[in-house]
Amino acid sequence: MNSNKTSHFDKEILINEPEDHDTYNLRLPEGTATAQVYQVFPGIQATKIDISSYQYLPETNKSRRIIEINHCQSGRFECQMEDGCFQYVGEGDLFLSPLQNHCNNIELPLGYYQGFIITIDLDGIPCEWSRILPGMPNNICSTLERFFLLDECFLIQSRDAIKHIFSDMYSVSEKIRGVYYRLKIMELLLYLFCFDPMIESRKNIYARQQVDIVKQIQKRITEKLSYRFTIKELSQEFLISATALKQHFKGVFGQSIAAYMKEFRIQKASQLLCESEQSIADISAAVGYESQSKFSAAFKEIMKVTPLEYRKTHRINP
CATH class of the missing domain: 2.60.120.10 (Jelly Rolls)
Structure with missing residues (x-):
């Protein structure tokens, strides 16, 4: 060149x-x-x-x-x-x-x-x-x-x-x-x-303090996928208003907390489908879905295939 x-x-x-x-x-x-x-x-x-x-x-x-x-x-x-x-x-x-x-x-x-x-x-x-x-x-x-x-x-x-x-x-x-x-x-x-x-x-x-709080919140909610935090719980724990929390989170991550966590859960599930022997029911519970049918619907919405189809195609050690 x-x-x-x-x-x-x-x-x-x-x-x-x-x-x-x-x-x-x-x-x-x-x-x-x-x-x-x-x-x-x-x-x-x-x-x-x-x-x-x-x-x-x-x-x-x-x-x-x-x-x-x-x-x-x-x-x-x-x-x-x-x-x-x-x-x-x-x-x-x-x-x-x-x-x-x-x-x-x-x-x-x-x-x-x-x-x-x-x-x-x-x-x-x-x-x-x-x-x-x-x-x-x-x-x-x-x-x-x-x-x-x-x-x-x-x-x-x-x-x-x-x-x-x-x-x-x-x-x-x-x-x-x-x-x-x-x-x-x-x-x-x-x-x-x-x-x-x-x-x-x-x-x-955004100011450093705002970014630091949002990143602490992101770390908190992604480390415990089996639990679904509410905006009220997070705002009380991190001493930030619900309005500011929603605005600043979207400013840093480009998505609402709900949209971000939905994608994060599905990406984590796709990793487990490829790398673990866990059943689809166990994986759905591990990433925070009480209903396997709701998990399957959310997975297909984002990944365009069912969890079973994804596992068959991407399994590391079939």
């Missing part, structure tokens, strides 16, 4: 290097991750990233004027800002930040993340975009710095225009992926060029 690199994957494990992109295995404390890096223009890279972990420690080069644009396809990530507050980016969101203010430790509350990272080296991009595409503004990339006039980062919450730009980038045929990404990056830059940062209010920001 073109050696004009702007990303922070140089120290990762390169496992594949076809003509138009590099593929890396990322070094994580726990879990696995891959990154496919495409050099779409001089100074601009598009990276498709897939992480199965609760933590990601990126290597960053903060000595250059590089802007990073993150699009979240699925999952969620948390980064702590310099003022101590926490920013959360969820499905469909677009998150912009200069690498000088990049977070060195990214938490993934749901244990997984899929998305795109667009890195733009403001000192290495083409001087005249109109030569690449007549009608493109020549200052289209340098104007991205206006997103950080009032803050160190900028979040654009999910909307149809962003979905339109990114939706097919995750599934486009590998044969045309490189040229397709070039078209889509130009579309993204035009969208941001026309976007008024003043119309987007600062959202999804």
Whole structure:
């Protein structure tokens, strides 16, 4: 691939290097991750990233004027800002930040993340975009710095225009992926060029104390799956109002407590179906379902197959 690199994957494990992109295995404390890096223009890279972990420690080069644009396809990530507050980016969101203010430790509350990272080296991009595409503004990339006039980062919450730009980038045929990404990056830059940062209010920001309480609650309810906690019980135990509890939990994990726990229980059940000899009735009770029929219905709703079908297909030692 073109050696004009702007990303922070140089120290990762390169496992594949076809003509138009590099593929890396990322070094994580726990879990696995891959990154496919495409050099779409001089100074601009598009990276498709897939992480199965609760933590990601990126290597960053903060000595250059590089802007990073993150699009979240699925999952969620948390980064702590310099003022101590926490920013959360969820499905469909677009998150912009200069690498000088990049977070060195990214938490993934749901244990997984899929998305795109667009890195733009403001000192290495083409001087005249109109030569690449007549009608493109020549200052289209340098104007991205206006997103950080009032803050160190900028979040654009999910909307149809962003979905339109990114939706097919995750599934486009590998044969045309490189040229397709070039078209889509130009579309993204035009969208941001026309976007008024003043119309987007600062959202999804939480203080450390709020985040710590929510994470304590999440630990409490996931360690005892056979018991179903009520909002009232949790608010009394952790000295937080029911309203604040519901709002802050959804802010950190992107879901209500009920929706989060339903998915968590089913994921735990799927693990037990694969790795244990327990009966389906015992597994349903272990993850908090008194009725096996309700467990089976919930399992099929999320996993699209029955528990028995799942066990037959995914059993480690059949």
